[in-house]
Amino acid sequence: MSVSFDIQPNPGARSDAEVAEILASPGFGVYFTDHMVSITWTKGQGWHSATVKPYGPLTLDPSAAVLHYGQEIFEGMKAYRHADGSVHLFRPNMNAARFNRSAARMMLPNLPEELFVEAVRQLVQIDARYVPEAAGEHSLYIRPFMIASEAFLGVRAAEEVTFLVIASPVGPYFTEGVKGVDIWITDEWARAGEGGTGNAKCGGNYAASLIAQYEGYEHGCTQVMFIEATGKDRVEELGGMNVFLVSADNELVTPALSGTILDGITRDSILKVGEQQGLTPVERRLSAQEVLDGIADGTFTEAFCCGTAAVISPIAGFKSKKGEWRPQGQAFERTIQIRDGVLDIQYGRAEDSFGWLDKV
Ligand code: PLP
Ligand code: COI
Numbered sequence: 001m002s003v004s005f006d007i008q009p010n011p012g013a014r015s016d017a018e019v020a021e022i023l024a025s026p027g028f029g030v031y032f033t034d035h036m037v038s039i040t041w042t043k044g045q046g047w048h049s050a051t052v053k054p055y056g057p058l059t060l061d062p063s064a065a066v067l068h069y070g071q072e073i074f075e076g077m078k079a080y081r082h083a084d085g086s087v088h089l090f091r092p093n094m095n096a097a098r099f100n101r102s103a104a105r106m107m108l109p110n111l112p113e114e115l116f117v118e119a120v121r122q123l124v125q126i127d128a129r130y131v132p133e134a135a136g137e138h139s140l141y142i143r144p145f146m147i148a149s150e151a152f153l154g155v156r157a158a159e160e161v162t163f164l165v166i167a168s169p170v171g172p173y174f175t176e177g178v179k180g181v182d183i184w185i186t187d188e189w190a191r192a193g194e195g196g197t198g199n200a201k202c203g204g205n206y207a208a209s210l211i212a213q214y215e216g217y218e219h220g221c222t223q224v225m226f227i228e229a230t231g232k233d234r235v236e237e238l239g240g241m242n243v244f245l246v247s248a249d250n251e252l253v254t255p256a257l258s259g260t261i262l263d264g265i266t267r268d269s270i271l272k273v274g275e276q277q278g279l280t281p282v283e284r285r286l287s288a289q290e291v292l293d294g295i296a297d298g299t300f301t302e303a304f305c306c307g308t309a310a311v312i313s314p315i316a317g318f319k320s321k322k323g324e325w326r327p328q329g330q331a332f333e334r335t336i337q338i339r340d341g342v343l344d345i346q347y348g349r350a351e352d353s354f355g356w357l358d359k360v
Contacts, residue, residue, distance in 0.1 A: 003039070003050045003115055005122050010034040010054035016129065023132045026169040028309070029141065033127035033167045037119045040149075041109045043159035050115075052122050055166065061151035065158045071148035072203045073102040076308045077265075079124045079140040079167075079360060081131045082348030087124060087140075089358040090346050092117045094265045098201065099144065105200040107157035108146050116163075117358075120144060123165045124360045130169045134347045141170040141309065173310040174222060178339070180316030180332065181305070183225050183238065184216030185288060187321060190229035191236065191260075198236070198260035209239040219319055223305065227288050228260065235286045236260055241307035242267040243315075245291060245300040246334045252279040253300075255286050266306040266342070272354060273341040279334070292318065292325045301329040304339075312339035 013034040014022075022031045032055050039050040066072050075095045080088050096113035103110055120142055124131065132138035144165045148158030174181055189212035192198025197205055209224065216224040225243060228234040235255050237243055242264040245253045252274040257263050271281040294300040295318070303315035314332035318325045329335075344350035345357070 003047055005037075005050045005052055005118075007122075007126070008051060008053040009126070012054065019129055023130070023138070023169055026132065026138060026171050028170045028173050029168050031168060033123070033130045033140075033169070035123060035126050037123050037163075037165040039111075039115070039119060039163045041111075041161040041163065047109075047111065047115060047163075050119070052126055058162075058164075060149060063151045063153050065148035065150055065152060068153065069148070069155060070202070070204045070207075071106055071108060071158055072145065073099065073106055073108060074143060074145035074201055074203065075099050076201075077120070077142045077144075078170075078308055078346070079131050079142060080346045080348070081134055081139075083134065084348075086348070087128060087131045087360045088346075088348065089117075089120065089124070089360060091265055091269070091356045092120060092358050094268070095144070098263065098265070099146070102200040102202060103146060105197060106202050108148070109161055111146070111163055116144060119163070119165050121360050123167055127167060128360070130167065132169050136171060137311065137343070138169065138171050139346075140167050142167045170309075174313050178314060178332065178336065180314040180330070181222040182220060183223050183305070183315050183318050184212075184219050184221035185225045185227065185318055185320040186212040186215055187227070187232070188212070189215070189224075189226070191226040191239070193229040194260060196260065199257070199262055201262060206239065213239050221319055225318065228258070233287045233289070234258065235288050235291055237262065238305050241305040241310050241313075243305050244270065244303065245286070245294070246279070246302040246304075246329070247294070247299055248301050250279050251282050252338075253282045253284065253286065256283040258285075264307055266308055266312070269342055269354075269356065270306055270312065270338055273345070274338050276353075277337060277341055279338075295325040295327050298328055300327060302327050302332055302335050304332070304335040312342060
């Protein structure tokens, strides 16, 4: 890769004692490491000014396009510490490839995959002391993102763009842990529509999901499951996670990639690990009614949601304005088996038979 990084260590970096205090109770996305990566793209010039520098506020012109038109994308990935102290990324090329698919949808420039991965590696290396021990499912959450930083109010693709990577030591996303979360099925709000940005990881999708998320909170639920916008029938995904069902005859069923949902890397990994564990992976259209009827009559015995931040969380029940449905398998046996299967690879406790780990 021809881009070289200018490394500017942070003179105000936290002491080891301060880092240890954060790692003892990191929460999720609350604390950030001492550094960040920044790379600029200028039309006609390409990517330049790759820098690893002290973490801190950005200077943006108030007219920067991202602040007005939301031309922005991001990724979510993690670095895991193994028992021998080594640190590993999980399928980082999948994040790099998805980042470019999101970029293409949002008219942002392509970032060479190797530059994306190198930027992540640079940050993890300089801030390696923030990668927690594996205990309690702690990890370093990494957030690469790209913003239209050009100062210009016309509506067009920005001609100056900034790519940044920040990182945050994290514990579990859900405080419920493996007890299982309740999911609200909204019949009012949609997250994405055909031809929209549902399969791009852009900030606007998350802003649009908040109103439904808060509707879910009002009904005692942790997350919301979205149904397709037009037919009001096809199950899509949660605000920040994909969804799975386990059937009594050992099918591992998840909505097919319809163009309106995110193609989760955890989703893809679960389909492969589940198959290795003897389940039959099935990606197909699932109607909301079929899911609820299937839970009621025992066709679907377990349900879970999955994503990098939330890992794999059992779903204790679904709620909607029409009622409440609780899968019979409240011990979540299959879910926990799959969850352990994925986590054991990520934390180096099982053989990485798929070649998914990338040592930093
Ligand atoms: N769906 C949405 C909307 C998400 O935000 C995420 C999280 O990244 C996922 C699914 C799961 O994707 P992944 O497993 O790649 O983290
Ligand atoms: C992730 O799982 O990485 C996500 O991006 C979901 C959410 C935290 C936005």
